[in-house]
Amino acid sequence: MLALAQQLAHPHSLILALYCGGRVHQFRREGQAALERAQALFAVAREQALPHWVASGTILRGWALAEQVQVTEGVAQMREGLAARQATGAELGRPYYLAQLAEAYGKGGRAEEGLDVVAEVLTVVNQQGERWGEAELYRLKGELLLTRAIGGGGSPTVPATLSLPAGAEPLALAEADSCFQQALALARRQEAKSSELRAATSLSRLWQSQGRRAEARHLLAAIYGWFSEGFNTADLQAAKALLEQWT
Numbered sequence: 001m002l003a004l005a006q007q008l009a010h011p012h013s014l015i016l017a018l019y020c021g022g023r024v025h026q027f028r029r030e031g032q033a034a035l036e037r038a039q040a041l042f043a044v045a046r047e048q049a050l051p052h053w054v055a056s057g058t059i060l061r062g063w064a065l066a067e068q069v070q071v072t073e074g075v076a077q078m079r080e081g082l083a084a085r086q087a088t089g090a091e092l093g094r095p096y097y098l099a100q101l102a103e104a105y106g107k108g109g110r111a112e113e114g115l116d117v118v119a120e121v122l123t124v125v126n127q128q129g130e131r132w133g134e135a136e137l138y139r140l141k142g143e144l145l146l147t148r149a150i151g152g153g154g155s156p157t158v159p160a161t162l163s164l165p166a167g168a169e170p171l172a173l174a175e176a177d178s179c180f181q182q183a184l185a186l187a188r189r190q191e192a193k194s195s196e197l198r199a200a201t202s203l204s205r206l207w208q209s210q211g212r213r214a215e216a217r218h219l220l221a222a223i224y225g226w227f228s229e230g231f232n233t234a235d236l237q238a239a240k241a242l243l244e245q246w247t
Contacts, residue, residue, distance in 0.1 A: 011048045015041060019053070022060045026100075027194070029234035031067030038064055055085035063100045071108035078104060095121045095130050095137070102140050111148035118144065135186035135195040139202050142179030145172050146206070177206060194235065197223050201239045208242070217246045 002021055005013040022037035042057035058081030066074030078101045085097070098121040105114030118141045125134055149172040180203035187196035200223045204216035224239045231240070 011044055012050075015044050015048070015050065015053050018044065019056060019060070022064075026060065026063060029067065031064045034067070035061060035064035051084065052088045052090055055081045055088065055090075057081075058084065059097050059100065063104065066104035066107055069107070071104060075101065075104050075108065091128065092130070095125050095128070096133050098124070099133060099137055099140060102137075102144065106140065106144050106147050109147060111144045114144040115141065115148070132190070132192075133195075135183045135190065135192060135199060138179045138183035138186065139195075139199045142176040142183065142202060142206075145176040145179065149173060149176070173206070173210070177203065180206065193223070193226060197227070197235055197239060200224075201235070201242060204242060208245075213246060217243065 002014075002017040005017040018037050018041040022034050022041060025031075025034035025037060038057050038061035042054060042061060045053035045057055059078050060081075062074045062077030062079075062081060064074070065071075065077065078097075082097055082101065086094075098117055102114040102117040102121065105111070105117060118137060121137055125131060125137070149169055180199055183199035184196060184203060187193075187199050200220050204220040207213070207216035207219075220239055220243055224236070224243060227236060230236055
């Protein structure tokens with residue numbers, strides 16, 4: 001798609017190709033590649049004076065920076081892009097973009113701000129009925145609750161181990177468990193396998209920290225075994241690392 005758009009030298013087609021390519025890299029958790037697409041998208045959109053795409057490029061660039069641990073700058077750019085996009089009147093896709101902002105807050109250890117954004121997103125989802133990323137929202141909420149309970153930074157790819165302090169609030173852990181369970185149920189209902197994998201990894205990681213290793217392995221092995229490709233992606237590597245601890 002990108003090669004054809006470049007060959008045709010058609011700006012709008014090029015913008016769309018760059019945006020879609022950036023989204024693919026984002027789903028694969030490839031921050032640097034997403035950043036390169038976002039920078040190119042932003043440049044073409046600004047040259048063509050297309051405010052919607054300038055805003056979308058700014059948000060994608062902010063996410064890519066946060067993914068590479070430049071969280072403060074990333075959050076600032078995402079908020080700038082979100083405001084600019086809303087000024088154009090665009091509503092479709094807003095839950096998706098807000099979820100990225102919540103994720104970035106989590107990476108910076110700013111759990112309360114992230115949870116506020118998740119609450120806003122869920123309100124928008126219920127108002128607009130845009131539910132394709134709903135499972136990830138509940139998984140993010142669970143991760144942010146854990147970040148707050150631990151008192152540390154978040155993780156973009158769900159690390160293979162989770163160390164909970166002895167004084168971690170049981171209620172917070174139970175709420176995080178509930179969020180992961182809801183994310184898992186939604187992903188299964190929508191047959192969204194990548195979302196199911198991410199939710200299962202988060203829940204298994206929590207269960208492992210609570211000594212529920214057999215349950216955790218059974219849950220994660222079932223969904224991991226479904227995949228036949230993509231084993232170089234961050235999500236599958238995180239799941240594999242967790243499973244290997246129990247081999």
